[in-house]
Amino acid sequence: MKFFVDTADINDIKDLESTGLLDGVTTNPSLIAKSGQNFLELIPEICKVVKGPVSAEVAATDYDTMQKEADKLAKIADNIAVKVPLTEAGLKVCKNLSDNGTMVNVTLCFSAGQALLAAKAGAAFISPFVGRLDDICLDGLDLIADICTIYNNYDFKTEVLVASVRNPVHIIESAKMGADVATCPPNVIRQLYKHPLTDKGLAAFVEDWKNTGQSIL
Ligand code: G3P
Numbered sequence: 595m596k597f598f599v600d601t602a603d604i605n606d607i608k609d610l611e612s613t614g615l616l617d618g619v620t621t622n623p624s625l626i627a628k629s630g631q632n633f634l635e636l637i638p639e640i641c642k643v644v645k646g647p648v649s650a651e652v653a654a655t656d657y658d659t660m661q662k663e664a665d666k667l668a669k670i671a672d673n674i675a676v677k678v679p680l681t682e683a684g685l686k687v688c689k690n691l692s693d694n695g696t697m698v699n700v701t702l703c704f705s706a707g708q709a710l711l712a713a714k715a716g717a718a719f720i721s722p723f724v725g726r727l728d729d730i731c732l733d734g735l736d737l738i739a740d741i742c743t744i745y746n747n748y749d750f751k752t753e754v755l756v757a758s759v760r761n762p763v764h765i766i767e768s769a770k771m772g773a774d775v776a777t778c779p780p781n782v783i784r785q786l787y788k789h790p791l792t793d794k795g796l797a798a799f800v801e802d803w804k805n806t807g808q809s810i811l
Contacts, residue, residue: 595769598646598777600757602629604639606780611643618646620721620757620777622677622701623653641671647718649699651677652687660687668696675699675718680708685715692716699755706740713750719775723758724768734758735767742771762786 596617599610602625610616619640626633637650650667654660664676664687675697678684688698697718703709704723712720722741724734741754753774759765762785765776 595765595773596646596775597783598649598755598775599783600625600759600777600779602626602631602636602640603780604629604631604636604643607640607643610780610783615783616644616646617775618648618673618675618777619644620649620677620699620755622649622651637667637674638670641673645673647675647697647699648673649675649677649701649719651701652679652684655679655681655683657683657686660684661690664691664696677701677721680704680712685711688712688715688717692718701757704737706737706744709737709741709752709754710744713745713748713752717752719753719755721755721757721777724756724764725758725760727758728760735764735771738768738773739771742773746772 597615598618598620599607599616600620602621607619641648652660652663654663660683667676668674668691676691677699678687679702680700688700691698699719699721700712700717701721703720704727709720709722722737724738727734727737738756745752745754755775755777756768756773757777759776759778759782761782768776
């Protein structure tokens, strides 16, 4: 499973990139607003820090303006994935860009039917939002299972990018289903390292090693 970080915070992106475990970045208008940064300056900077796909989202909702924005974003760097909403206009733009070899991430997916349309439109990534479905008492992970099954049935190349991830369980359960990518807030990626038995075991090893009086270096 690939790990993308879902943030527009350049410091978090640089820190996670330094682990060698980061495969890409996703942003959205809300994350850009939270960062307080200039979108058209920030995205090229992120594209230089991370080699993998960097999702940059259009702001328009009408087809003509969205296509113009998408064309502009696509030119920023080779690793840009233009992010479009799962609407009729968004999928038309997706088809145009995909036909020309640009990666497209179709976002705001909440149903298997929507995911099927995005795959047919040639999306490189489909972003089903698990957390937001959980928030309204539906099971977001059921949607991941359905999309994985449908894409496997037809050998679609579109990658399932699990979005709106809120906790490590979302990641593990999606990985068990074979989802291709999880895009996670920085803190959720860092939570994956943690286990109380690791901390306890390490403390004991450190203490016992100290008692040997030895040194490796
Ligand atoms: O980038 C899209 C998605 O990951 C947003 O997550 O937590 O705002 O539902 P959230």
